[in-house]
Amino acid sequence: MSVGWSIHRLQLLHELQMRGTITAVATALSYSPSTVSHQLTQLEREVGAPLLQPDGRRVRLTAAGETVAAHAARVLSLEEQTRDELDVDNPMPAPVRIAALQTSARALLPRMLDMLVVSHPGLRVEVWVIPPEEGLFEVEARGFDLVIAEQYPGHTREHRPGLDRVSLGRDPIRLAVSPDSPIYSLEDARGAAWTMEPRGTAVRSWCVQQCRGAGFEPDVRYSSADLLAQVRLISSGHAVGLLPEQLLAGDESPVRLIDLPGSPTREIFTAAREASAESKGVIAVREALQHAFHDATAVFEDPHAMPHVE
Incomplete structure (x- = not known):
């Protein structure tokens, strides 16, 4: 046998x-x-x-x-x-493990967790803040149940086999400078010191292309995957950078945001294995994330919420 x-x-x-x-x-x-x-x-x-x-x-x-x-x-x-x-008849869904990028962890997760406390009390949610590339791989490898990821214009993420993809929405990207900076356009930033994410990331490539489109090669002096560190450098006047709106949710560091040509946005999406996309926990988390994204967008659209935006 x-x-x-x-x-x-x-x-x-x-x-x-x-x-x-x-x-x-x-x-x-x-x-x-x-x-x-x-x-x-x-x-x-x-x-x-x-x-x-x-x-x-x-x-x-x-x-x-x-x-x-x-x-x-x-x-x-x-x-x-x-x-x-x-698990359908189980009143308590299985825990949901989430891989989240830094900006969404900052802007969306607190709202999402508040909503889940009401809609699914007792649901255990575990979150790791890691780069989207790693998060997508680990969801496919069953290290996580759900990933919150991003993609920039012209830099789409690989559609990994066995993963679905649900869009949360669009997040505007703008040039960030210190409040007293003499810079008022991307072209004005030609001679400025720049802060960007490390080489090899999609966002670094996209940012460099924006600068080249404006006719110059950026002087990248500060490279960090920690976007909050980038905000501090910009706020203190030591650098400029291209930042998504979500990053500034609740941040007290003063920066002035300048619109870019074409008003570019990045797409925020979630991905889960097709085999688990219909699980109670994943559905509950996705619904709460969608509401959280809507609420966060409403805050940014409030003209009084971002006093340093122009």
Whole structure:
């Protein structure tokens, strides 16, 4: 009689396909590399075919390994759907793990949590603030249930397999300068010191293109993924930068915002695995996020809410 394949070991193979190395799998799942290797060897015995082969100091999946990994993804999705169906009658939805970008964590999460306290009291929500690129990957890899991500004009995010995508709305992007800055247009910022996110990010590329479109190469002296640090540099007059409105929600650092040509906006969206998109917890969180985004937008549209906007 043939032996059934362990779902746990199938998950490890799926993780290896996603993450690329046994060390990365071990780190993500809090195992030792030797434990992961041993479990994958056991899976090869269950399947009856070699699933891995050496590739330098690493391993890679064989053709059979790729086939079994694709099967593993289907099995894990079916298991997740089944769990959600069984959870329908449960008065308390399963916890929801969220990967959020910094601006949305600042502008939306407090409002979202306030709403969930009323609509779904007791629902456990866990949040990690990480870059959108990492968040989208980790949702696909089942590290999170939902990601709040962004995409800038002309820099769309990859549509990862098995993930849905729901737009929350648009967030205006403007040039931010100190209150007493002599700069009143993007062209005026030609000789200014700039602060931007690190090289290789979509937003850095977009910001540089805006400057080049205005006829100059930006002098980027300060590079930081911490947008609040960027706000402090701008507020104190040491730099200028292109910032989304959401970042300034509740921030007391005075900045003056200047409209950009074409009034560009970034899109804020959520993504979840298709297998879990209909779960009670994910639906509840998405509904609360949509209301929070609407409320945040209404605050920014209030002419008295942003005294330094022009």
